[in-house]
Amino acid sequence: xxxxxxxxxxxxxxxxxxxxxGRLFSETVLIEVDGExxxxxFEKGHLVAVVEGPSRKTPWSFALRVDRDxxxxxxxxxxxxxxxxxxxFVKIGxxxxxxxxxxxxxxxxxxxxxxxxxxxxxxx
Amino acid sequence: MTIEAITGRYLTVQIAGAPRRIYFEEAGQGRPVICLHxxxxxxxxWRHLMNDAEITSSNRLIAFDMPWHGKSLPPEGFETEEYLxxxxxxxxxxxxxxxxxxxxxxxxxxxxxxGRIALQLAALHPDKFSGFIAIEAxxxxxxxxxxxxxxxxxxxxxxxxxxxxxxxxxxxAPNAERWNTxxxxxxxxxxxxxxxxxxxxxxDSLIPRLPTIDTSQTPVxxxxxxxxxxxxxxxxxxxxxxxxxxxxxxxxxxGHFPMSEHPEGFRPFFVDALAKMP
Numbered sequence: 001x002x003x004x005x006x007x008x009x010x011x012x013x014x015x016x017x018x019x020x021x022g023r024l025f026s027e028t029v030l031i032e033v034d035g036e037x038x039x040x041x042f043e044k045g046h047l048v049a050v051v052e053g054p055s056r057k058t059p060w061s062f063a064l065r066v067d068r069d070x071x072x073x074x075x076x077x078x079x080x081x082x083x084x085x086x087x088x089f090v091k092i093g094x095x096x097x098x099x100x101x102x103x104x105x106x107x108x109x110x111x112x113x114x115x116x117x118x119x120x121x122x123x124x
Numbered sequence: 125m126t127i128e129a130i131t132g133r134y135l136t137v138q139i140a141g142a143p144r145r146i147y148f149e150e151a152g153q154g155r156p157v158i159c160l161h162x163x164x165x166x167x168x169x170w171r172h173l174m175n176d177a178e179i180t181s182s183n184r185l186i187a188f189d190m191p192w193h194g195k196s197l198p199p200e201g202f203e204t205e206e207y208l209x210x211x212x213x214x215x216x217x218x219x220x221x222x223x224x225x226x227x228x229x230x231x232x233x234x235x236x237x238x239g240r241i242a243l244q245l246a247a248l249h250p251d252k253f254s255g256f257i258a259i260e261a262x263x264x265x266x267x268x269x270x271x272x273x274x275x276x277x278x279x280x281x282x283x284x285x286x287x288x289x290x291x292x293x294x295x296x297a298p299n300a301e302r303w304n305t306x307x308x309x310x311x312x313x314x315x316x317x318x319x320x321x322x323x324x325x326x327x328d329s330l331i332p333r334l335p336t337i338d339t340s341q342t343p344v345x346x347x348x349x350x351x352x353x354x355x356x357x358x359x360x361x362x363x364x365x366x367x368x369x370x371x372x373x374x375x376x377x378x379g380h381f382p383m384s385e386h387p388e389g390f391r392p393f394f395v396d397a398l399a400k401m402p
Contacts, residue, residue, distance in 0.1 A: 078295045081350045085291035091268065091353045101270075106279045108287035 062099035147195035148188035152180025160238025163320030166194025172387030207319035247333035292380030339369030349378035
């Protein structure tokens with residue numbers, strides 16, 4: 001998973017429209033994959049740190065909890081129905097979004113496109 | 125240079141005892157087909173079909189912007205009004221437009237909330253129509269989101285709405301049409317998407333009416349996209365099963381805005397639906 005988050009970090013820095021969309025986004029997001037925690041810290045749209053958990057001390061604003069198989073399907077070039085969007089995970093019972101959802105919704109296009117950056121990447 | 129065959133005009137009708145200036149577009153000749161847009165959008169969703177010469181050679185497609193949407197202004201005094209669409213107001217608006225345009229008994233094609241109201245009209249006013257094409261239409265779904273997210277002073281409701289509804293667009297949709305579809309949501313007026321969703325996510329009055337629809341008089345054909353998270357194929361099937369004689373088509377590679385997000389993918393399903401109508 002760390003490799004994929006590193007890929008996201010590098011690709012995001014080379015994607016000007018996402019940096020513009022995320023310019024007001026400075027938050028830590030918890031991504032939990034098969035129970036493993038990853039804390040992604042964003043600063044003005046840049047992904048500045050990815051820290052593996054578990055941690056009870058790291059504050060986060062919202063969390064996406066999902067299984068790895070669902071994420072792999074999400075990252076296919078043409079995902080199956082339900083795996084084509086992070087809210088699809090919730091709808092089909094393969095994921096959960098919690099925490100400060102409004103913060104997510106205010107930055108929804110940014111966050112969705114950041115999460116989709118590995119789409120089509122070999123090995124994702 | 126191309127000039128499209130679509131023409132746009134305005135019609136003023138009385139709704140709830142007050143005038144509404146309604147923008148409508150039309151193309152083609154022959155059987156009238158009135159086309160209803162989804163929540164938070166407008167007539168532009170139908171432009172691909174209205175530019176389809178084969179379809180418009182025998183069908184007169186008419187689409188209109190609901191009040192508050194597109195080029196139809198909100199009613200006078202809107203500045204202090206909270207926009208909340210109701211089933212009753214929606215029905216009154218559709219009937220006023222078909223009467224105002226003297227359409228006789230048109231086919232009604234509606235998508236999403238337009239599909240929902242198509243089924244309400246099939247139950248309550250079948251004498252006014254010749255048949256119903258209900259797209260991404262179902263009996264009822266409560267919201268899986270908080271509709272108040274989309275109307276607040278500290279964020280852009282249109283941008284948030286577009287980001288949310290992108291969950292309902294198929295990955296097979298051509299990129300340009302995906303973004304043209306989302307642009308309409310980004311452009312919708314403050315509180316309009318919320319006001320549409322209020323009707324769509326809270327009024328479940330259609331459920332007991334479905335078995336009363338007489339498809340021997342007015343056929344009902346439901347079309348649903350597999351990538352639609354809001355009205356899923358299961359929702360559409362449950363709804364079709366509750367209407368004696370209704371037919372259902374599932375589009376494997378489309379989402380919630382088929383005529384707009386993927387016009388080529390939707391075309392055969394719409395042509396097939398038109399063939400089922402009188």
